[in-house]
Amino acid sequence: MKKISLIGILAVALIFGGLAGLNAVNASSEKTLDEQIRGNVNQMVNNQINDALGQINEEPLLSPGLIKKDPALNNAQQMVLEGRQIFRFDTFGDEAFWGDTLQLHKAIAGEKFGGVGPGVNPKTALAVGLKVDVDALPRSLIRDLEKGKVNLDDPATTLALLKLNAVVGVKGTFDKNGTITTMGITCALCHSTVDNSLAFGIGHRLDGWANRDLNVGAIVSLSPNLKPVADLLGTDEATVRTVLNSWGPGKFDAELFLDGKAFNPQQVTDGVVTGTNVSGATLLPNAYGLAGFNQHTWTGAWGSVPYWNAFVANLEMHGKGTFFDPRLDDATKFPIAAANKFGHVLTDPDEDMITSKLPALQFYQLALPSPKPKAGVDFDEAAAKRGDEIFGGKAQCNNCHTEPLWTEPGWNLHKPSEIGIDSFEADRAPDGVYKTMNLGGIFVRERGLFMKPENKGRFYHDGRFATLLDVVDHYNNFFKLNLSDQEKNDLVEYLKSLSSP
Structure with a gap:
């Protein structure tokens, strides 16, 4: 048994990978998540360990007894399961903002069902990027959907899906009469999608995959009461809606409520102005492949996973918790945050609905591996092998994108001048720098998996580069690498072959 304890760290790492694997594209819709865990996790992890190390003693390494x-x-095991529940379903009490203040649930219900306006039918919901968890649907409803017998033009169907807790990242609260009374959002709204196994936008959950179709701004702009947001920003509701609708799918502006800067006046790449008054919103980041390195946002010095979870849960989702960051007292850099004391959010511990959940939430996120590409499907294997030599040789990509994390261990941050772009977004962060992005699973965006065709690609924080080849061209010009067309294409194929732990 001493040998078992010596590989405890390996066992823990593998149990993370095995549990996260339950969210794979081919997950069975006929089993509950608990059944999948009980029936599969020990077998998967034991196979991984025993194949690598051989059977140790006579007891399986991850038997229930062990x-x-x-x-x-x-x-x-308990932390991963608890963290998954929090990630998928916990609103942290943010109904007080999304429902009680913005009254977004009324716009969803529509006048016919006690709300306002026409309501949001499933077609509209899917059009703005909301996703439906097929595993939350009864079989009878699945059969009706397959046969086209469900009315997707009726807000009543949307409300029915909310009652089933089937809309990924959105939780509705209903009274005894079945009327929606408020609503909240969870981490999964932005950082999960589905595999489209039943229909586009309806499938098994893919936790950690950024929802590139989600039009957060369009959804929030449906609110019948944006006055609190307008008052916070010191403007009017019409202007707020203009800003929200400028974001587009797959983007969100996390700094807007700190500095009020809605647009980048001049987007610059390689010394050339490539856009003016470009939305300040950035692409929603993936929440997988985050283990082993420090900074986890597009711009630097905000912090790693636990910091960002606390920041988002308190200041963006508007949950009920505690948050401290005196850097937000800088009235020059963060005028809105400083005026509203966003760096000093205090809640009675007995009423705090966030802080106690941060450890398990982080645990689960670090357990989510990046998707693994398949040779011959997601990338050209022969070209990728050639690209590997270029990545570590002529192009020197691994000077920053260190294998196997694909970002630097330690302080993975760089000045805008080091990567050849403008400083607008970096200047909105505490230290004025950009993060070296981890590249694992980047093939998902290049191929446009489980997203609308028009939302595929889009690289860098603001999506300024449409394809990976555009990114390679940028660095080829900026660093004067003198790569041939074949070398650039081979490098792209190698990038598409990468995955993270």
């Missing part, structure tokens, strides 16, 4: 005996393994 997990109970080893407090670290037991804690790891």
